[in-house]
Amino acid sequence: MTHTAQTTEPTAPPTAGNPWTMLAVATLGFAVCFWAWALLSPLGPLFREKGTLGTLSESDVALLVAVPVVVGSLGRILVGALTDRLGGRVMFPAVSAVTILPVLFIGLFAQTSYWAMIGGGFVLGIAGTAFAVGVPFVNAWFPPERRGLAVGVFGAGMGGTAISALTTVKLWTGLGETAPFFIVAAVLAAYAVLAWVVLRDAPGRTIPTVPLAKRLAATARLPITWQACLLYAVAFGGYVAFSVYLPAYLKTDYQLTPADAANRMAGFVVVAVVMRPVGGWLSDRFGPVPVLATGYAVVVVGAAVAATHPLLEHVGTVAFLAMAAALGSGSGATFALVARVTDPSRVGGVTGLVGAAGGLGGFVPPLLMGYIYGRTDSYAIGLGLLSVTAALTLLLTLTVVRKGVPA
Template sequence: MTESRSGGTAERSPWLMLALATLGFAVNFWAWALLSPLGPLFRTQGTLGTLSESDVALLVAVPVLVGSVGRIPIGALTDRYGGRLMFPLVSAATIVPILFIGFFALSSYGALLVGGFFLGIGGTAFAVGVPFVNAWFPPERRGLAVGVFGAGMGGTAISALTTVKLYTNAGHRVPFLITAIALACYAVIAWFVLRDAPGRRPAPGGFVQRLVANAKLPISWQACILYAVAFGGYVAFSVYLPSYLKIAYGLDAADAANRMAGFVVIAVVMRPVGGWLSDRFGPVPVLAVCYAVVVAGAAVAATTPLLNHVGTVAFLAMAAALGAGSGATFALVAQVTDPARVGGVTGLVGAAGGLGGFVPPLIMGYVYGRTQSYGIGLTLLAITAALTLLLTLTIVRKTARPGIQEQRQGTTTSEEPA
């Protein structure tokens, strides 16, 4: 079946749609993370006046917070209008604050805050891609597909590796100009190539009505907790791990950054693995194993073991578990949620994951400032993961059971001869 471009549906390979959605997620996350690597430079260069650590923290946090909360309305809009429209729209809209920051805001802290606020639009791409990809794949493959899409969060690594180098060596405007061009190219490609899945049903009802209805679903609040711990833990470590390693183990900045990069790479790679395992064994067993590994890893790390031996294994095991757990969470959402509501639920869950990443660093910094120890903070992480494990094995398992039975019945039916 082939329809007009405006209709939004045409013959397309699901894997091509997945690849383009993942690319869009990565490019938008690259843009979303532009200010974070530049925070320390803004403070030391003095072009914005005298900035405190709180000023820099606010500057870095604004786009992340807006991008996290903004997933709620963007997810609902994607349910209504489809990813074929929303992906190029979000990408094009993100270009505006990028160019504003690069050409007008680099000498004014207030202007940077305004630009950072609207830069948060890029972070909402996650809530566009999950329902878009979910609709293109059958239930037994959605865990892998959504996990592969989730690996696009590695776009933040592009920003971390390139932004400061381009800013200092090629010119202050260059990283923003390059990112804007990348977004423009993707928006054009997405407009002409992306198609919504055949048979996609737009969500009925008004925005507020759908938001309230999605929030009332049991899977919504359960997945919010699961994702706040899994993806929130990943975000927290990717932000705070360099400082922790420098203070707790005396590493220099380069060594700490390299170890943090290893943590991020493993988490990104394990996200689609978590989705694939969920397709094979079910999301609940995968989530249970992931949270059990986090409990053990955090408990070991709380003792500040030798970094080159036990400590490295503990942190890398947690990276793998947090990445796989993030993928398994959305495999669970895809399994339990009506496809017409996946975008709205994804918005709520994605917001919880983004916001969850800011709680652990605040706690770790607060506790260390008063006790000169990271052990208490890591122990609290172990306790939180243990409680999440208990939630997974009880309430979440009960919620997921009807979805598992329905998926098995659908698989059996599809295997019967016509």
């Protein structure tokens, strides 16, 4: 499953830099970009309530929120391949600087037009591609035995979505409707300067010379690519799905107040974010396959328990937090697996495809859960399907994936 043959230019000249400094600055950039990427999600219900975008249906709001996420997920394919070629030292400042444009456009011009907001959200999706920049950049700075931890720490930058959830509405209502956008634009600009000054590509980075289209096609044919896409679609996709849909589920199925449901969702997100680097570290010590297998096994049990509608204060809370830990660690372990079996010059391309699969995987479960609930008045079937999906992914991990991992 390891592929190393690829036409490359001579390696990039050595550069000065400390790996942990590079990791810290890259993680900061990931968090800042994800903060920007998630700006529209908390504001969707407020736009509908205020009516400045016209009369919006639930599907209108869902489309508004979904556009940046879908574009950011698919955009990772191209940005990951560009990072292999240009390096993170160029791509991190570029992605951050370009994201300023849609943030200011939305804040200054789009808040009175639904279709202008959709257009701004489309370009805002660029912020979500930062993930595909950071993984190959960080991976190249660390030796193989530490890449799981390093990429896991970088992945914790997905907590930028929590920053948006906790601050955007408060800033919008307290300081004015342009405030969150001006603040995020300023932070993005400051980060772009910081990244350009501090970041350096790893010494000896291999620069591919094969044309972009051929590299993408070759990357898509690698066994690790489609295997990791499936693993990440369940692990990270499950995290995204719960972070989007858990408040609605808790309000509907357990009659919680919106504030209580949001707080519990925040707890779920925090556990998943913390466990992502833990999953990478455990993968360095014990291998990614045992970590992945354990995580999917926990999801099998947790989803099955949740499907029985247990008491939330006891069994239900444990089930959901256990799934958060499992999905977070599984997300970290997936990229520890990618780092272990992929040629370094192709990590960006693989990361782009896998990251796209994870982001898109988060949209299927909420749509499915909502569809089933609308026809059965029950979430049990949807949670049962999650348990079955995790069981099939566990089987894939223990058979096909395990065979391809070098001892």
